[in-house]
Amino acid sequence: MIDQNANQMDASTWSLHKPQVTGANGLVAAQHYEAAEVGAQILSEGGNAMDAAVAAALVLSVVEPWLSGIGGGGFLLHAAADGAVDALDFNLVSPQALDPANYPLAGGTDGDWFDWPAVEGNRNLIGGSSICTPGAVAGLAAALERFGTLSWEEVLAPAIEIAERGMTVDWFADLAFAVDRPNLLQNAAATALFLDPATQQAHPQTAASKRLPMPKKAAILRRLAQAGARDFYEGETAQLILDDLSAAGSCLSAKDFRDYKVTWLKPSQDTYRDREICVIPGLSGGPSLLRAMRALSEHDIRALPDAERAAAYAQACRGAYEYRLKHLGHAAASEDCTSHLSVIDKAGNMVSLTNTLLSRFGSKVVLPQSQIVMNNGMMWFDPRPGQPNSIAPGVKPLANMTPVIALRNGRPEIALGAAGGRQIFPAVLQILSYLIDAGDTPEAALHRPRIDASTATILVDRKAAPDVATAISEHYAVQLTDNTVYPVQFAIPSLVQADSKSALAAAASHPMSPWAAAAGAAK
Template identity: 80%
Template sequence: MNEQPVIRGGAQAWSLSKPQVAGARGIVVAQHREAAQIGANILSQGGNAMDAAIATALVLSVVEPWLSGIGGGGFLLHAAADGTVDALDFNLMSPQGLDPADYPLAGGSDGDWFDWPAVRDNRNITGGSSICTPGAVAGFAAALERFGTMSWADIVAPAAQIAVRGMTVDWFADLAFAVDRTNLLGNSAATMLFLNPDLRLPHPDTASATVLPMPNKAAALRRLAQNGPREFYEGETADLMLQDLAQVGSCISAKDLRDYNVVWQKPQVQDYRDRQICVIPGLSGGPSLLRALSHLQDRQLGTLSDAEQSAAHAVACREAYEDRLKTLGHAAATEDCTSHLSVIDAQGNMVSLTNTLLSRFGSKVVLPQTDIVMNNGMMWFDPRHGQPNSIAPGVKPLANMSPVIALRDGRPEIALGAAGGRQIFPAVLQILSHLIDRGDTPETAMARPRIDASTATILVDRRAAADVATAISEHHPVQLTDDTVYPVQFAIPSLVQAGQGDGMAAGAAHPVSPWAAAVAAP
């Protein structure tokens, strides 16, 4: 990472950049360097893109547990080197015994522009009543079984080993704990695990951080490795989870865990210029992304100025979001916290995988016998009755996640996605456009100032040229803001791209995210 101080208004700001990484043996890009490094090691050991992706995702559940993990769910796209693309839905499922009447409205606004009415006691946002049946373990296992080459036990092992040692706790981890301290204090297991300094040990590699061992999570991961993924849904781990879930008022049952199934689909595909853009169909951010790209298809964006192009992106995103609200319903708030990783291997296979707990630390519930942080998937349902995506038993919610794979000449070229709730598809749209319409390198595309058009007021990165905000303001209200570590304003994307010459690929991570990294297989 390169840093340069900038003085603005008497305060010191920093201009950050992260050079792209190139390699011929594969690249992993993730929101934590240690996880990306594990994935790259898997590639160097002969594993393929899916092996690396699942190992990386499992490690992320340990090293950055407030964003994603085995207590969550998600989507992934796999592209074989021959251009065959498959989509996997392992999103969360509401409990079968759920009663919508248990989520009474507390009054408030009418729900326009995402301003949904509150639910009494925030029952859909925090605590046991906000938890949905997690799909991550089932999804990881199904993906590995279909496309991986390594054993489930070998892929789980690195995450279990890191859980024994402990996640790194530096200033960035402490920031995450501090941001949600009040909420974490509402759950005794979360308080003990994340806010108790007595549990921390000296870091073996650096004096500037400590480690936080997670012995119960390590034990759960070892059971998964030894007994297989059904252990999570029907074994000892399932029993321990159900005991703890009952203690916090969750209605998730043994039947919910036993009956959970992933869904394999063919992707929704749409041409954009000379590429074919593949997304998750149905209840994801993918259809909205494709609708926005359709809006841009007839514009010659490569000939436009930065201001004109940004204005075109803003109009396309707003039009797509308005349609999303009318036809699909809820698209949750910007505080969503998610992990995205993108992988390419030496043969040209690609994976684009997004995994989430929804909010930071999900439901704020840690299951004490397994150290698993649980999702708050109920937040993704519309709390009003009779609406698209209303709260209901045994169904999946509408999600913002939007992993993408782009094909060129029938071969996978780009694997891209982002974390950041409703900021995701506007960020993905702009980066795709920069790569395709401008011919940007991954590094340049990731470093360009972005806008966020997920709400009626368009956020514009203060680093953008002055005429960008002026051009957008002709159609929408505008607010200038900084691209900060917290709060995240323009999503956190991860990107790999093939076709860099001589069999090389390139990967790039979000420059502002402290832990995000692209790592090439050695």
């Protein structure tokens, strides 16, 4: 069955296109143009891929604070130019004092990313009880220490400067504030920071935008630059955070912060055609992506018409999701609340980094002394007891983030990832296939219409050929929809790709995201 009318909009007068950026000196693709530009400047000044990635990620925590930040966690992959790949898990950890009985089921569903029974008072979604120990600061610092060339203070400097100056508030930021206004109003610090017009200042270049300075966030970042990243977990910064968390009703303790450690891992790898696909092992979207790609490899994708190819994508994703739901977790509806960036430097080193607060604005808790937006990591746990991913103390949850690095002839060729919750790995699967099977450029791959096969009803971009929906409808229910700015229907990817035949590389970002961009180093 095909739903022809769902989410229909008149896009007849629009033609959206975002060209790729090419260069030989390094490239950054990110969900915000200022983060991409900062990363590219780091590369221009002699920094490497990890220097640029960490600096860009820290800038993202300021310029799009509802998607990612130092109050969240994530994963990254680093590929050295010689093909050695390392994985870093800096995901969130539940409080050690957590009692699962404090999350009683209320019946119905939670209405967020997961189709689990609702918890009384949405305690796993909103407020202090939804917050887990954040890993972003520890993860970014550890990655920089192992693979970077710049100091922690140097990579923090751009984020501090932008926090003092203020993030740009345009129509897209206003949309984000409006979408979550009812929830933000439940937290006084969030209301003061994001919803009070008096906090905004005139933009020096345009009357269409404002600036939103974050002096307390700038101060906390400056303290971290001076005292080091561990101050976030066991110093003055930690105490400020813990005081505010306690006031917000969180059971996170000094021990939770003091005990937090990142985990370096050997990536999971599998061969697809003539590439080695490297992902985060364990509790990420990586294993599901590899499972789907193994199923896809059974088809001669290059010989299939577009419609049959799309049906093969749907079947591969649905098979992987059925395994995921049975053995790992139980994903359903989603929204975009994650940030991804991809980097290549002129030596050929690559980073694929995904960081998240989970829901948009995470827990909707802004810490008043630091203006940090805190995650709602408890949302990633199944509130039903006795499940593979049930709520439990002191553990990491199942995550959807799927950063990828693909090797060709033993060298890093593609760094790719996306934001978008359960939409991430289906999008990554298709884009990898477009690049590898169809020989697309990054620009072409990101402009192709995609499907989303993360639920039983397959979403099909209305711009796809009509026979795509017809072919998929032979196996699954289908809903035609538009690839819109909001709601996000097909994830928000960004990628870089090396050219094996020249020194040039290419980078591209999601065409439908107003802020996403790629930027190249000048030298």
